[in-house]
Amino acid sequence: MRIGMPHMGNLYIPFKALFQRLGVDFVIPPVNNQHTLSLGVKYSPEGLCIPFKLTLGNLIEAAELGADTLLVPGGSGICRLGYYVTIQEQILRDLGYNGEIISVGFSQHKLSGLLKTIKHLSNNAPWPKIISAFRFGLAKLNAMDRIERIVQKVRPVEEVKGTANQLFTKAINAIDKANDYAPLKKVQVDYINQLNQVTKDDIQPLIVGVVGEFYVLLEPFSNLDVESELGKLGVEVRRTTFISEWTKFTLFLNPLGVNEKKRIHKAALPYLKRDIGGDGWESVGEKVLHAKEYDGLIHLAPFTCMPEIVAQNIMPSTKEDIPVLTILCDEQIAKPGLSTRLEAFVDLLERKRRAHNN
Ligand code: SF4
Incomplete structure (x- = not known):
């Protein structure tokens, strides 16, 4: 096979x-x-x-x-x-x-x-072998996501643009090669240290949440690596969706009894009372839930995706009012168009922050 x-x-x-x-x-x-x-x-x-x-x-x-x-x-x-x-x-x-x-x-x-x-x-491998292999796969998944969260924080403030992405690529390769828990742990610690030691500018970056459909959130090719583009513009990205988190809520019963998805659904209730397929319910809920923490929101939606079209139409009516830029992902999307829209959006957020601070 x-x-x-x-x-x-x-x-x-x-x-x-x-x-x-x-x-x-x-x-x-x-x-x-x-x-x-x-x-x-x-x-x-x-x-x-x-x-x-x-x-x-x-x-x-x-x-x-x-x-x-x-x-x-x-x-x-x-x-x-x-x-x-x-x-x-x-x-x-x-x-x-x-x-x-x-x-x-x-x-x-x-x-x-x-x-x-x-x-x-x-x-038909024996169950103990399957469970042990599954656990090792999960350990790699957790290591990748832990490092990616730090990469998201370093990108907007790194002095030399591209450093965090280079380290992330190396970390992913090293995680791929790690053949047991000890080398995996070492890779994780090494790369987190290296990311923490990257020389950083002393700035307070804009905070932008990235929400939307699961696949286009997690597959950089489908969204033209929008997170790196935002990083280059000095924006710190917050994304709730990580596969390791999703695995906890979807495959296991959450051991702490705190289900982030439930919290997001509850926040969406005044505007949307039920699942509409895909991640539309979550997109609305995330806007409501995080409006006070974020300067703005990027909403990633595959072109023709019904759940995200519904979410896109609800978002402007919520009283939790932060700017939202919906980006439709399909085979027609191109880097110059995306960059122009992101630059204009970031410009708007910067002006808004300046006006708020004055
Ligand atoms: S319709 Fe939307 S949520 Fe459903 S599979 Fe397509 S992109 Fe994903």
């Missing part, structure tokens, strides 16, 4: 570690690039959302690299995510792929469903 799966940020690293520990052959498609997008766009129905197109491109590339088992994102939500598996399978079959296609949806059966899928993929 040779397993392939789509990218979403650096998620392939914990999966690679997990499958390596179980002795399962795992093929990683190239990191998302223009070719991946072209493949996805070519074979997808035109009106589908960018996560569908990019993940389809990844699946085609994984099949070309010899994957005979493809893991396809699935789910039982209200939006079109529920149809991903059926449509992507149909497209892949039409293209001549005849391997196994497995839907990986986390929402229904939580941890037990995921572990059962891993058991199947590992040719």
Whole structure:
């Protein structure tokens, strides 16, 4: 069995570690690039959302690299995510792929469903081995997210622009190579120290929350690496969505009994009383909840994504009033247009802060 799966940020690293520990052959498609997008766009129905197109491109590339088992994102939500598996399978079959296609949806059966899928993929490996491999994958995930949170803080204040990103790339590679808990811990400590020692300007950066649909939040290629662009403009990014956090709330019962998602939903209630699919409910709730802490909000929404269209239309009416810039992500989005809009938005936030301080 040779397993392939789509990218979403650096998620392939914990999966690679997990499958390596179980002795399962795992093929990683190239990191998302223009070719991946072209493949996805070519074979997808035109009106589908960018996560569908990019993940389809990844699946085609994984099949070309010899994957005979493809893991396809699935789910039982209200939006079109529920149809991903059926449509992507149909497209892949039409293209001549005849391997196994497995839907990986986390929402229904939580941890037990995921572990059962891993058991199947590992040719019925014993449970202790599966759980140990899973724990090691989670440790890598946590290490990556811990470092990324610091990178978000360093980017806007670093004296030499690009330093935090360079360290982050090196840290991700080192985490990927770490083959046990001790070297993993060492990598984490080393890179956190290096990031803390980066020479920084003495400024109070603008704080901007980044909210929106899960995939476009976590896959930098799909949002043209908007967080780095904001960093270059001297903005500190706050993002609630990290896969390690999401794993806690979605796969496990939260041990502390504090469920951030519940807090966000509660905040959204005066404006939106129910789940509308995807992450639309959360987008509204995050605006309400964090309006006092942030100078502004970037709302990332895949073009044609129904839940985020609903959220986009509710946001201007909330009494918690901070500027929101919605960025629609699709295959037409380009860096010059994005940069211009970000610069104008940051300019507005700076003026607002100056006016507030005077
Ligand atoms: S939430 Fe939006 S982008 Fe994500 S799968 Fe649903 S419709 Fe597509």
